[in-house]
Amino acid sequence: MVLQEANGAFLDHLKAILPAAAFAADPAGFLTEPRGRWSGRGVVVSPASVDEMSVVMGACHGAQVPVVPYSGGTGLVGGQIVEDLVPVVVSLARMNRVRGVYADENVMEVDAGVILADVQAAAADVGRLFPLSLASEGSARIGGLLATNAGGLNVIRYGNARAQVLGVEVVLADGTIWNGMSRLRKDNTGYDLRDLMIGSEGTLGIITGASLRMMPRPAQEATAMFVVPSPKAAVSLLALAGEHLGETVTAFELIHRQGFDFLEEAGLAYKAPFKDVPEWSVLMKVGLPKGQSAQGALEALFEAAGDLVLDGVIAQSSQQARDLWNIRETIPEGNRRIGSVSSHDISVPISCVPTFIERAPAIIAEIGEFRINCFGHLGDGNLHYNVFPQKGRTRADHENQRDVIKTAVHDLAHSFGGSVSAEHGIGRLKVADLETYGDPAKLAMMRAIKDALDPRGIMNPGAVLRAL
């Protein structure tokens, strides 16, 4: 199937069948990757409704013009950029209406272009919680968050993005509208196409609306930082926390001392919670129902932990809790300032995390002398395992070692049955990784489904699956 560029004649055609407002966006903002690693060309169209989206897709399908869905543009794997051919970039920015809020049933229906922070605020307005939370929540839009099945901080308790969704509305490759919006908790009528669309990164259809599940707000929260003797102790502490606190553990983050050292080195302020920088620490949050002290629950856990915890701070005020979280949330900025040689978003089975952390440094040391900042969502087995130059050297000094390091880290994660993309997706950056590490039967099924639902191959070509 030969794709066609969105040339002048095609643009004229689109302008004849869509309102002028659909072409008002400045293309510049849509045609570069957030870290500047790609830039491309494209015709940017911003439909204001699912019907206009259907018109766009119908036209592209008819002319075999590729389509790149563009949501908040915050993705880190190049899912939103095409280099080869001039595509139609369809922006969700004008589909930004909260369609309905049903507080009694903990459901909200939104256009896919609503920004995550606005969804969180609409839930808070009715005393509920929308638990998806991540660094880019001020600009990431729901459509892209679902298309990439985004993760973030609260996955241990609430699950990934897909767990927050009851239904989706999708425009298919040929412009057909699937009305899969649903406020139902239980519906066993046919294949689960909702979850097929979620995480397909715009290669099977464009999510234009979603019914989202809200949660009760925890009546009270508390935060603690515990110094642990080892990652193994941290895993045992996680299991103990489950026994004490059930599903009320909202976050459970592992932090290595390198994170603190980088904050220091990069001149980023933080309140030191301990006299000495701890080699390994855990930052955890609980959110409990009415009637029980969240601080008290963390104190009881601390007492029960015995040798698993060497020292601990339980925040006595919301300011102290913010100070602790500030450390975790500033670590990525510290990393940016130091400049990594290679960053990795891997996951392994939780009980394999200690062995992974034990083995990886030796493998990397064989490649060269590096510093490692290992931190992340231990509660999900998801580590951001990032490799940095020694002090005084830079990222550029190790240009030719980047791929070797990446392959070594990915090989090791894979050897534990792990994933080379825990929460960021495949996009265009990791297509080769998926081919290397993916199960062949799965890849063949993916290709068959792609061909069945997008026979002309116009949907985000080159993302997830190699363009044919």
Next chain:
Amino acid sequence: MVLQEANGAFLDHLKAILPAAAFAADPAGFLTEPRGRWSGRGVVVSPASVDEMSVVMGACHGAQVPVVPYSGGTGLVGGQIVEDLVPVVVSLARMNRVRGVYADENVMEVDAGVILADVQAAAADVGRLFPLSLASEGSARIGGLLATNAGGLNVIRYGNARAQVLGVEVVLADGTIWNGMSRLRKDNTGYDLRDLMIGSEGTLGIITGASLRMMPRPAQEATAMFVVPSPKAAVSLLALAGEHLGETVTAFELIHRQGFDFLEEAGLAYKAPFKDVPEWSVLMKVGLPKGQSAQGALEALFEAAGDLVLDGVIAQSSQQARDLWNIRETIPEGNRRIGSVSSHDISVPISCVPTFIERAPAIIAEIGEFRINCFGHLGDGNLHYNVFPQKGRTRADHENQRDVIKTAVHDLAHSFGGSVSAEHGIGRLKVADLETYGDPAKLAMMRAIKDALDPRGIMNPGAVLRAL
């Protein structure tokens, strides 16, 4: 594609390529529906491993012989029976090994033939909970529970069957093995085929293994029955319970007085919780972490409920809790003894439940004089809305009204954006309902995916989608 019967020559071929033990099962038990509503013919094969399953499927694919996967056989919509053509019935009964238990990470890996009660017991052995729980748990096997995305009592807290699964192993139509077993909490590498297989009722492949998510066991549980003035008050009480108790509400069941009356009429024993039989009542359970009294939490909810609750009993002992649950669990047996004209497994958005319950009786009264037992999982918007003859008449007296009643109830549920199969699936019984009420774009996608993954149409033909 013309399917071939599993005739004598084909059986000889299977016997030549598989061990004799695969043919030891008595076919009789596999070829009738549990309520006796269908019976069929078939060759029963019981592979002992995923490799043997692959051999069976490869042979069937080569000869274009239909395959009906058979798990525990407890399904209620005829997914496990073929009438027209003699198929190969593949039983999971010999694949019944717990492959591994990882208590620290709350994961268990099992063969698909393990019985649900055995999974629950294996989790309990390591101090964990496997939360899927339903009436047939003593005989239902994991493969079928996942293939139908089973529901049950604890869905409000823990979700349907699909929410309990981290990964699956599947044998595809042509015998290819997809190793999708995974102990990962986060893995965004490619399409979500796990959830596509879960709920596809054996029409896309046979689930032969699963990685299951275990949960912490609640440190303490408590049960209460509250008399409510109306279904609307019950919905408000549900929302209030969420505000007080967060996600610790494990069950929230609505019961109408007809359920009590049928227990009486059918001579089934129960301990009356109130002097008078309540018109509407709610049976709820909470499970809390350490450090808080579960009974105390229910008392606080009772006090806060005001006019939403007319009267209440909070179980003061585990015996009293069992007595309360005995009422709910005996209602289906009461129904069986009375004999319904038509039973329905519908769901509507939770806040629409009161209006549904208000409107349905008038619609049914136009058809004839009936008694209605409306009960079910209010926390999921899932009602078992069952219609019975008046006292002194029988099911047989209303034979010609059954379809009219079913259509009226399904039409009404559909008018609220509801589902005509909340937790039982489509099987062969509800294929026409899916065609009537399903979104056309969804049905077309389902057909395209079915053709892509099972091009010869051998996988459970006639279930979910009409055989072509």
